[in-house]
Amino acid sequence: MPSLPVTMTITSRVAIITVDNPPVNALSHAVRAGLAKQLSVAVADDAADAIVLICAGRTFFAGADITEFGKPARDPSLRDVLAQIDASPKLTVAAIHGTALGGGLETALACHHRIAVASAKVGLPESQLGLLPGAGGTQRLPRLVGAEAALDMMISGNPINAGAALDNGILDRVIADDDLQAAAVSYAGELLRQGTGLRRVSQLPSPEVGDGFFDEYSAKIKRRTRGFEAPERIVACVRAACEHDFARGLEIEGELFAACMASTQSAAMRHLFFAERAVAKLPGIDRNTPRRPIETVGVVGSGTMGAGIALACMNVNLPVVMLDTDAGALARGRASIEKLLAVQVDKGRLTASMRDARMELLTTTDDYGAFSELDLAIEAVFETMAIKQTVFRALDAHCKPGAILATNTSTLDVDLIAKATARPEDVVGLHFFSPAHVMRLLEIVRGRATSIEVIASSLSFGKQVNKIGVVVGNCFGFVGNRMFYGYTRESQLLLLEGAAPEIIDQALTDWGMAMGPNAVGDLAGLDVSYKVRQERTDLPDDPRYFLIATLLAEAGRYGQKTGKGTYRYEAGSRTPLPDPEVQALIAAESARLGIQRRTIPADEIVERCIYALIVEGCRILEEGFAVKASDIDVIWVNGYGFPRYRGGPMLYADLVGLDKVYRRVCEFRDIHGEQYWQPPALLRDLARSGGSLAAYPGATTP
Numbered sequence: 001m002p003s004l005p006v007t008m009t010i011t012s013r014v015a016i017i018t019v020d021n022p023p024v025n026a027l028s029h030a031v032r033a034g035l036a037k038q039l040s041v042a043v044a045d046d047a048a049d050a051i052v053l054i055c056a057g058r059t060f061f062a063g064a065d066i067t068e069f070g071k072p073a074r075d076p077s078l079r080d081v082l083a084q085i086d087a088s089p090k091l092t093v094a095a096i097h098g099t100a101l102g103g104g105l106e107t108a109l110a111c112h113h114r115i116a117v118a119s120a121k122v123g124l125p126e127s128q129l130g131l132l133p134g135a136g137g138t139q140r141l142p143r144l145v146g147a148e149a150a151l152d153m154m155i156s157g158n159p160i161n162a163g164a165a166l167d168n169g170i171l172d173r174v175i176a177d178d179d180l181q182a183a184a185v186s187y188a189g190e191l192l193r194q195g196t197g198l199r200r201v202s203q204l205p206s207p208e209v210g211d212g213f214f215d216e217y218s219a220k221i222k223r224r225t226r227g228f229e230a231p232e233r234i235v236a237c238v239r240a241a242c243e244h245d246f247a248r249g250l251e252i253e254g255e256l257f258a259a260c261m262a263s264t265q266s267a268a269m270r271h272l273f274f275a276e277r278a279v280a281k282l283p284g285i286d287r288n289t290p291r292r293p294i295e296t297v298g299v300v301g302s303g304t305m306g307a308g309i310a311l312a313c314m315n316v317n318l319p320v321v322m323l324d325t326d327a328g329a330l331a332r333g334r335a336s337i338e339k340l341l342a343v344q345v346d347k348g349r350l351t352a353s354m355r356d357a358r359m360e361l362l363t364t365t366d367d368y369g370a371f372s373e374l375d376l377a378i379e380a381v382f383e384t385m386a387i388k389q390t391v392f393r394a395l396d397a398h399c400k401p402g403a404i405l406a407t408n409t410s411t412l413d414v415d416l417i418a419k420a421t422a423r424p425e426d427v428v429g430l431h432f433f434s435p436a437h438v439m440r441l442l443e444i445v446r447g448r449a450t451s452i453e454v455i456a457s458s459l460s461f462g463k464q465v466n467k468i469g470v471v472v473g474n475c476f477g478f479v480g481n482r483m484f485y486g487y488t489r490e491s492q493l494l495l496l497e498g499a500a501p502e503i504i505d506q507a508l509t510d511w512g513m514a515m516g517p518n519a520v521g522d523l524a525g526l527d528v529s530y531k532v533r534q535e536r537t538d539l540p541d542d543p544r545y546f547l548i549a550t551l552l553a554e555a556g557r558y559g560q561k562t563g564k565g566t567y568r569y570e571a572g573s574r575t576p577l578p579d580p581e582v583q584a585l586i587a588a589e590s591a592r593l594g595i596q597r598r599t600i601p602a603d604e605i606v607e608r609c610i611y612a613l614i615v616e617g618c619r620i621l622e623e624g625f626a627v628k629a630s631d632i633d634v635i636w637v638n639g640y641g642f643p644r645y646r647g648g649p650m651l652y653a654d655l656v657g658l659d660k661v662y663r664r665v666c667e668f669r670d671i672h673g674e675q676y677w678q679p680p681a682l683l684r685d686l687a688r689s690g691g692s693l694a695a696y697p698g699a700t701t702p
Ligand code: 3H9
Pocket: 023, 024, 026, 059, 062, 063, 064, 065, 066, 067, 078, 079, 099, 101, 102, 103, 104, 106, 125, 126, 129, 131, 132, 133, 134, 135, 137, 274, 277, 278
């Protein structure tokens, strides 16, 4: 018989209600029912004067059970249980360890007092699921910490540590990381002796704010949230907390929570929550797959990527040897790492001693001999096959047997690179995104010979350096950049057809993309994509193809780094400004090619660019270069600024309706030609059968 998730014992006149629902004590139906029952028992039992609520395992409640969302509700609701805790005639104490998140923190806030261990964290991350705290959190938190601090916490969704929570009033006591249960029982006894009584957060006065506070706050967040609904609804809830009593505030919170729950935005974000955890679930890999420990890393190349990768490793305490045969470049690489760390110190995110400790992890060398004992070598040199192969021959000659040899190539064939070694099974692509110490995405490129052990170890390494590692197959551009080509191809064609760069970028950022394609091109460097196109032999023979980007690169307009690209930049500024010279160039090219320029509506701009992504994503799935559609979503959200609340390109296609997407792609083919728009069979078949990309099984191995 399965053990009950909620149990109760009494010690020193304190009832201890313990919840044990691995892995993260989510507040599932069984837990809620168990809590309601044990609370009644504890309240009725004369042997107890107070109640401690504590969780077993690695954490206090991590929130409502997300797997129950979208299914019929089952009583008791979390709100019912929290009302019961709040109304308890006996003093209740939440004893927190691990992370008290979402409904978990709301449960703690419904208790009369809160004690936590110093390593605990608390937060209301519901907005990251497109939701708002729906069990009284929007009403209780502002009463404890004030409206602005509560808004900041709920809208960012970021947890805070126990020390900060003690300072702002969420926690009443923080203890060293020792016996929490004993400390909570003794705390309850202390409160009883002092006659502190029941401190119901729901009964605290409404928070006060100055005139116009909410309008100003809304205006401030609008610039960042662009079309994302949950933050605005959180503001409305906190406004209700300030203007109404607790009961009415709770009603308003309930209505807005229901609206969020029913939204496609929340469906999209919940999809990503599970998609990001599913990336590591691959056919042929499980808990028992052997993994090689990575305790030391070598990085070949000290340019922007090499330095960023080195720093990403140093940030998690991994010793790094950085190698460059050019002494000047090596010194510049070291200096750029120092500079990035100095920025962290200036921002108060790092102390000077932490910075020094990190720098001590870095050794620089021009000698491959220094790589002989390293567990992992990552090559990040110039994107030319011959140079990469030379590096891999050297790595093969110097690295110990069992070392993982990785290339950070973004376009080259991993199998050809592996061929330069006598151990292709140890060679893998680890494709970081710039800036490598910041961006969370890591494409793990599986070559033909890469062993399963090396893939599993790469997934673990990704976790180790706080990245989301997605395993992809070895095709040109892998998954992310291959799709990016179709997307920018359309934005380039739109320029010739009549849309100005800033109009295209505005349409896509209004839709939710972090940046528009023209601004991205200027940031990444138009010379870089130009060189890649020059090396390709499979591009369409069409004078329009990437014409404007090509002409700009040939004119030395590389983007931000030269102060001019598709946009122009004032000295020292990164703000893209429309450039009449470029507008004239585009108009002249349109005229030369006989293209009738027209005003292109924002909807069409978005459809052209985003549907190009969907088409290429379908093709990648058909060809088996991604295991499942949700992996593609994770790549685009974490590496390319695709709006999280739209779920990634493949889920977005499902939400729009595959039949609609398919019909539109066919129209684009008829208007713009087959060389760009060929509806993939997968899209056609799923559209006809009423299937979904989210459910598409994909290939078994990428
Ligand atoms: C909410 O509370 C709404 C309320 O305001 C209102 C209600 C009326 N439910 O992340 P991990 C699973 S919204 C179900 O790999 P870690 C997860 O899928 C909720 N399952 O571990 C994974 O399963 P699997 C607000 C959950 O140590 C396994 O647990 N709360 C939940 O890296 C391990 O997870 C949040 O948004 C859940 N709530 O990180 C917190 N949480 O092994 C969400 C996790 O099959 N959770 N799972 O892949 C987290 O942020 C992290 O899981 C946590 C642990 C930090 C707790």
